[in-house]
Amino acid sequence: MSKRPDRPHENKLSEDDRVLWNLVARSAKPLKGRTAVDIPDIALEAKPTPSQPAQPAANAVGAAKPKPQHVTHRLDDPTLDKLSKGRLPIEGRVDLHGMTQDEAYSLLFSFLHRAHAGGIRYVLVITGKGSSSGGDGVLRRAVPAWLSTPAFRPLVSSHDHAARNHGGSGALYVRLRRVRA
Template sequence: MTRRIDRLSEDDRVLWNLVARTAKPLKGKAAIVIPDIVVDPKPTPVPAVGSPVVAAKPKTQHVSHALDEPTLDKLKKGRLPIEGRVDLHGMTQDEAYSLLFAFLHRAHAGGIRYVLVITGKGSSSGGDGVLRRSVPAWLSTPAFRPLVSSHDHAARNHGGSGALYVRLRRVRA
């Protein structure tokens, strides 16, 4: 009898990570703690006494990646197909980040151009939702830059301010 060795697909790996985070150790067993990797920031040089202090120019962290108007109008009116969608409702930031990255990576590899990311509108207590604020910032980070070309808020019929249209970059041959 031969033993079959299966490799986990990206979907299975994401699902397993979501489930593994909710697991509790058995009574009497110690939980395995995996330390986070901490990168020490570069020490800032201390200016000498009496030397003039020059303020450093702040780096622009967030770059606007809005969709162009004709494309946005076509998406809103349904003339441009949304080829994939992912719903991040009810997830923690870590779970949502993992799922979003895996989803966009698969969609990009599959040659998909336009996807809908549903974040939800947030808590009913009047505040903005955490994912609603975080996802646009994530899409502008270096991790997502090779995948995402631009993004913008969705039309009302696609979720309004609780969803985003995302245009993925073309796959280079």
């Protein structure tokens, strides 16, 4: 199958697809006798990095008050109960095990953005418990903080720890905001 010059848009990857492809390509191991291909990092200019959270500006005298932001809340108990018992469907899941913070942040942001655009309401984010190195898990602590940042507020309505059968403290239920028409 040859590429057609009259359709230059046909074989282009979106930015989200390119990030996901880089994550997969970096995890692949070459066949015996082959050398690994160097995969360059992709700079994500539009998305803030997890190591540099947005800092609120200090209010000077006479400065305009900051606009109130959406606040992420815990899931209500009836919803949490329905999710844990399987009466409310979890329509998507993403596993962040073994990723660096930058990789996990990029994957989580693109996953939630696509899920929100697709009208998905409840997803499961698996962070892992992180007890292998003796700590309490970098992603386990970081992901709930990320979900409360301005970058995620338009997407996330609320989140809470998952039930034991869905990963317990190593996973989070996330309720996405409804898509406005």
